[in-house]
Amino acid sequence: MDSLSFSLILLVSSLAAGLLGALSGLGGGVVIVPVLTIIFHVDIHYAIGASLVSVIATSSGAAAAYVREGFSNIRVGMFLEIATTLGALLGAWLTTRVPTHSIGFVFGLVLLYSAYSSLKQHHETLTQKPDRLALRLKLQGSLPTGPNTHQDYVAQRVPAGFGLMTLAGTLSGLLGIGSGAVKVIAMDQAMRLPFKVSTTTSNFMIGVTAAASAGLYLRSGYLAPALVMPVMLGVLLGSLIGSRLLVRVHVRTLKIVFALIIVALGVEMIVSSLRGTL
Amino acid sequence: MESSKHPHKAPGQWTDLRIEILVGFMLRTGVLLAAAIVLTGGVLYLAHSHGPRPDYAHFTAEPAQFTTFAGIIHGVATLNPEGIIMLGLLVLIATPVARVLMCVVGFLFERDRLYTVVSTIVLVILLYSLFFHK
Numbered sequence: 001m002d003s004l005s006f007s008l009i010l011l012v013s014s015l016a017a018g019l020l021g022a023l024s025g026l027g028g029g030v031v032i033v034p035v036l037t038i039i040f041h042v043d044i045h046y047a048i049g050a051s052l053v054s055v056i057a058t059s060s061g062a063a064a065a066y067v068r069e070g071f072s073n074i075r076v077g078m079f080l081e082i083a084t085t086l087g088a089l090l091g092a093w094l095t096t097r098v099p100t101h102s103i104g105f106v107f108g109l110v111l112l113y114s115a116y117s118s119l120k121q122h123h124e125t126l127t128q129k130p131d132r133l134a135l136r137l138k139l140q141g142s143l144p145t146g147p148n149t150h151q152d153y154v155a156q157r158v159p160a161g162f163g164l165m166t167l168a169g170t171l172s173g174l175l176g177i178g179s180g181a182v183k184v185i186a187m188d189q190a191m192r193l194p195f196k197v198s199t200t201t202s203n204f205m206i207g208v209t210a211a212a213s214a215g216l217y218l219r220s221g222y223l224a225p226a227l228v229m230p231v232m233l234g235v236l237l238g239s240l241i242g243s244r245l246l247v248r249v250h251v252r253t254l255k256i257v258f259a260l261i262i263v264a265l266g267v268e269m270i271v272s273s274l275r276g277t278l
Numbered sequence: 279m280e281s282s283k284h285p286h287k288a289p290g291q292w293t294d295l296r297i298e299i300l301v302g303f304m305l306r307t308g309v310l311l312a313a314a315i316v317l318t319g320g321v322l323y324l325a326h327s328h329g330p331r332p333d334y335a336h337f338t339a340e341p342a343q344f345t346t347f348a349g350i351i352h353g354v355a356t357l358n359p360e361g362i363i364m365l366g367l368l369v370l371i372a373t374p375v376a377r378v379l380m381c382v383v384g385f386l387f388e389r390d391r392l393y394t395v396v397s398t399i400v401l402v403i404l405l406y407s408l409f410f411h412k
Contacts, residue, residue: 001330001331002327002328002329002330002331003323003324003327003328003329003330003331003332004324004327006331007320007324040334041334041335042334042335043334043335043336043337044337045337046334046337053367053370053371056370056371056373056374057309057312057313057370059374060305060306060308060309060370060373060374060377061305061306061309061310063301063302063305063306063377065302066302070295072298074297074298074381075393075396078378078381078393078396078397078400079393079396081378081400082396082399082400082403085400085403085404085407086403088407089403089406089407089411092407092411093411093412100337137392138390138392138393207305207373207374207377208374208377208378208400208404210374211371211374211375211404211407211408212403212404212407213407214371214407214408215371215407215408215409215411216407216411216412218345218367218371219345219346219411219412220339220345221338221339221340221341221344221345222339222340223340223344223345223364223367224332224334224340224344225319225323225340225344225360225361225363225364225367226320226323226327226332226360226363227332227334228316228363228367229316229317229319229320229323229363230320232313232316232367232370233313233316233317233320236309236313
């Protein structure tokens, strides 16, 4: 295959991955890595490099839209970014040390978990108990619920949230993904922040977390320019289209279809990692 | 303190929401600029490349011209298409870093000492990772 047709096929596949990532809420990274490794037989180091760059593009590209809604909490995000960026340093370092098939294996497990979490029904468990540590760190805010109404919230269990965020950062650096699913768990489940605050703040954090791995990825030679080019442009375009479509399509049915695709990719990643063919 | 509780109130001040809107606009501009540079490099690359596609099935780290700042700048200066793509990626990687820098400045204007320190810590981690992390 020549470079032009290869680039065009990659562009179209990445566009589909970005679309799927945006509509399922999982993000482009978890979709594009298995597509590159399983379908195009790209080495996982090049795949996570291309994915990481796409994740930064998607996060920064969507930031303006999220901000307008006024749900994201800049202090909560910034405080937790200490955890995610430190985790990302560790994760990126691990990619230079651990064998390829163990990266693939962990990736498969994360895919299976992501599929499960995307289908799980969401239960809001808000508390306004004044948590001392959270108040000292100003991890509080008010969520607009109507034109003139708002709901105050205070974060709970800050150390647990910080710990989970370190894990999210490590997975991001190790797998070249945004690991938005783990970030949302940390804020929504552990810290009991409102779901809308968790998801929009998570989007903001993804780009900063990914940037913390980018330097080592660059110096380790994971960023192959001719491969990254169609992947980054495709995922960015796909996710921008996806977030526009999101308001119009019926999400529940789509989510089930997407979860099945993700499960299939996850199983395939685990099997080929164990066989050593990844 | 007050501004964090009611980000949509208190007009005319450096509020969280104002910082975020400015930052969001800047991020999108940065991404569009990065995408335009990558696309330019990509078109040049495809116009000049003939023969079979590169093999990515086996990992051999990219050469120094694409892994160091000096190498990339040299590539751009000599109009190397892949060097131009890498420049676009550097612009892209810079957008979240610029975001954190804007937050440091914003919190400084808000006289929020705690979060000036918090965002400075994140900025230091990012700069360390970009230039020194091994």
